[in-house]
Amino acid sequence: MRQSYFRRDFEWHLLLLSFCLTLIGIAFIWSSTRDSLLFAGKPIAQAVFTGVAVPVLLVIFRVGYLNIKTLAYPAYGTVLFLLVFLQATGGSGQQAIRWFDLGFGLKLQPSEFMKVTLVLALARYLMYKRDWFSFSGLVMPFAMTLTPMVLIAIQPDLGTALLFLPVLFGMLYIAGARTGHLLALIAAGIVLLPMLYNSPLVKDYQKERVTSFLQRIPGLQRTAEDLYQQGKKREARQLEERIRQLKQGIGYQQYFSQVSIGSGGGWGQGFGSGPQNRLNYIPESHTDFIFAIIGEEWGFLGSSTLLVLYLLTVAIIFGIAKRTREPFGRYVCCGVGILIGFQVVVNTAIAVGLLPIAGLTLPFVSYGGSSLITSFIAVGLVLDVGARRVRELGR
Secondary structure (H helix, E strand, O other): OHHHHHHHHHHHHHHHHHHHHHHHHHHHHHHHOOOOOOOOOHHHHHHHHHHHHHHHHHHHHHHHHHHHHHHHHHHHHHHHHHHHHHHHHHHOOOOOOOOOEEEEOOOOOOOHHHHHHHHHHHHHHHHHHHHHOOOOOHHHHHHHHHHHHHHHOOOOOHHHHHHHHHHHHHHOOOOOOHHHHEEEHHHHHHOOOOOOOOOOOOHHHHHHHHHHHHHHHHHHHHHHHHHHHHOOOHHHHHHHHHHHOOOOOOOHHHHHHHHHHHHHOOOOOOOOHHHHOOOOOOOOOOOOOHHHHHHOOOOOOHHHHHHHHHHHHHHHHHHHHOOOOOOOHHHHHHHHHHHHHHHHHHHHHHHOOOOOOOOOOOOOOOHHHHHHHHHHHHHHHHHHHHHHHHOOOOO
16 A cells, blocks of 8 residues: 555655755765865765765655654754753854754754754644634744744844744745735834844844945946046045955855856856866855855856756645645645745845845755755655645645
């Protein structure tokens, strides 16, 4: 019985896409670190993380998402405890307290695991519930989401923290929450945004990132040229000094990320041959800015191909959600689809300069064991939902 539905309903396409994205990630982690003595072992480490993530996926599939449903709250509570404990103990002592140092170069980042445990907890809570038709019914889902958000924001890791909001709103919308209530909450959030921006949750360097983003370097360069043509040399020199500060300061990575992607043109500079990559103009590009290296070396064609792979991945996940009638499984698929899709949109938007730097990984592709294992856990849950096809009618 198990084997028959496995052969019939298992989404091999989703699994193959996950492996394909992971292999692309390992290849470009190698390309972006091969000339660095400090990061020389990163491709091997990512391959080892993949070797750990695949058995984890198989365990998830073997246990079954319906059994995992009973563990949704305990898993959420455990990761929440780790976030609190991380703050209490000071993590591994970095300026940004985000990881537990496990030794042997291994680190555990609880915020990555909170992504999937929050999806599980929200899916468990939303099963058969009807009280979200009122504002009072939204209190618990928001409390479940805002609690880890605050703990992650004070690490500080504002990019990961803000990722939880689209997951929450997306799952509430799919569950049937009133659109007017959700729009009212979004409007209230926009009104409160200046207070959040000036709160202790937003650090000075994060504010500098926003300032750097608003003061676009290409636009400032054109303005400086116009000032020279108008004979305003003093103002032009002052603006050039500001441009120099931005290039060497907080806007450094994003500026050269745009340069890298632009230099790739249509076909790219060739794998391992990107000038910005080889000269290390984008520090630690194997993490949050790996899309810039792909754009430089594979060009527009390669970057577009990568985005198509992500689009297919998200489309398959939502396709599984659409045909699933069991409510917990449907919510899990929708949450995972939103989680992966939003990360891709934000990460690539940052790389091309459409959003300020937020420190968000590219799923399956960016370097990081916690991120990769979390992505495979999420995919494992979706694969099991699609293969089981539980015949249970939800609301």
